[in-house]
Amino acid sequence: MNKLLTSTVFACAVTVGVAGCATDDPHKRAKVGAAAGAVAGAVLGHQVDGKSGRWVGAVAGALAGGAVGHYMDNQQQEFESALEQERQANEMEIERLKDDTLKLTVDSEVSFDFGKADIKPAFRPSLDKLAQLIQKYDRTVVHVVGHTDSVGSDAFNQELSERRAMNTGDYLASYGVTRDRIRTEGRGETEPRATNATEAGRQLNRRVEIFVKPIVEGQEQRAYEPPKYY
Incomplete structure (x- = not known):
């Protein structure tokens, strides 16, 4: 084991220890799991990505190219089955993108109050089901992207998203999804799905999108890149 790898593993081990000592932290299990996963990934991957400086394989290993389609097929089927009620109620859409990313679009009317960022209690059971499957299919990176309509200032909408x-x-992480796998960003009102001239259009534009991107062997960094708007 070279010096750089030894130092990284030691630092990760310290992180595990610190997280474990925080007995009053309600999310202790999630944080310890994330740190432990990073240690294991560093030992197994022991390669540094030149662009990001992060350890390749620090999440859970990568999928061989030929296995990606089958892996994401199974994940999509389980998502659709577990979230069938939400889909039937038009509260959530699930689609497969051309790069095998799974995109889940969540209607903000069921997840957040107008102009607010607190998750509605009624939506938490749906996120619980989603988090459980994200944990199961751990060779992915999860990107959460917030969007708004055009009501209000650009700055307000950006901050709200x-x-x-x-x-x-944070909710997914509190359930146990490791932080290394979660990326969040807001895009305000810049990527509308429909016109903002009508209430129906504005409602479509108020949404949260969750992109589940596979980690592909030899292309690991792509999983961490912000998703493009399709």
Whole structure:
């Protein structure tokens, strides 16, 4: 084991110890799990990505190219089955993108109050089901992207979209999804799905999108790149 790897593993081990000592932290299990996963990934991956400086394989290993389609097929089927009630109620859409990313679009009317960033209690059971499957299919990176309509200032909408994405990501992490796998960002009103000239259009534009991107062997960094708007 070279010096750089030894130092990284030691630092990660310290992180595990610190997280474990925080007995009053309600999310202790999630934090310890994330740190332990990083240690294991560093030992197994022991390669540094030149662009990001992060350890390749620090999440849970990568999928061989030929296995990606089958892995994401199974994940999509389980998502659709577990979230069938939400889909039937038009509260959530699940689609497969051309790069095998799974995109889940959540209607903000059921997840957040207008102009607010606190997750509605009624939406938490849906996030619980989603988090459970994200944990199961751990060779993925999860991107949570918040969007708003055009009502209000650009600055307000940007900040609101960021807080909604962050709160959704925090909820997944509190369930046990490791932080290394979660990326959050807000895009304000810049990527509307429909016209903002009507209430129906504005409602479509108020949403949170969750992109589940596979970690592909030899292309690991792509999983961490912000998703493109399709």
